[in-house]
Amino acid sequence: MKDEVINIFTLSLAPENFPAFKRLVAEIVAATSQEPGTLMYEYSVNDDHTVVHIIERYRADAVVSHIEQTFAPFGEKFLELVTITSLLVYGSPDEPTRKHLDAFGAVYMNSFDGFTRT
Structure with a gap:
């Protein structure tokens, strides 16, 4: 996982906002x-x-451009x-990636054992 970054966001949402949020997410997903x-x-x-949970998996060099270029107009x-x-x-x-993620209250998890299959 050293060449990738995985983010798991948890969001709170008022149920009445879900339809508008769902429409916005469709735009964000299309851009992403x-x-x-x-x-x-x-x-x-x-x-x-x-x-709401968002699970994001990036090549390690792609997180900053996602935040600055793709997500920023919707933020x-x-x-x-x-x-x-x-x-x-x-x-x-x-x-640079940590600086951006820190703005969202990031907690960094350090792998100490396990494996990934491809």
């Missing part, structure tokens, strides 16, 4: 799908539409609709 360094980008919601509206309650980061992000 054009990024060759984004390997996985998936949103999930609980049954009552109050908790203000995104944060009007949801609150980021946690961000777990896996992998070994470099300092």
Whole structure:
């Protein structure tokens, strides 16, 4: 995982905001799908539409461009609709990436055992 960064966001959401959030997410996902360094980008919601998870998997060199170029135009509206309650980061992000993720309250998880199959 040293060449990848995985982010897991937890967001809180008012159920009445879910339709607008879902429309916004469709735009963000469409833009993100054009990024060759984004390997996985998936949103999930609980049954009552109050908790959202985003699972993101990037090549390590692709996180900053996603935040600065792709996500930035949507950021203000995104944060009007949801609150980021946690961000777990896996992998070994470099300092510029950490600077961006720190703004979202990142907690960095350090791998100490295990394996990945491809």
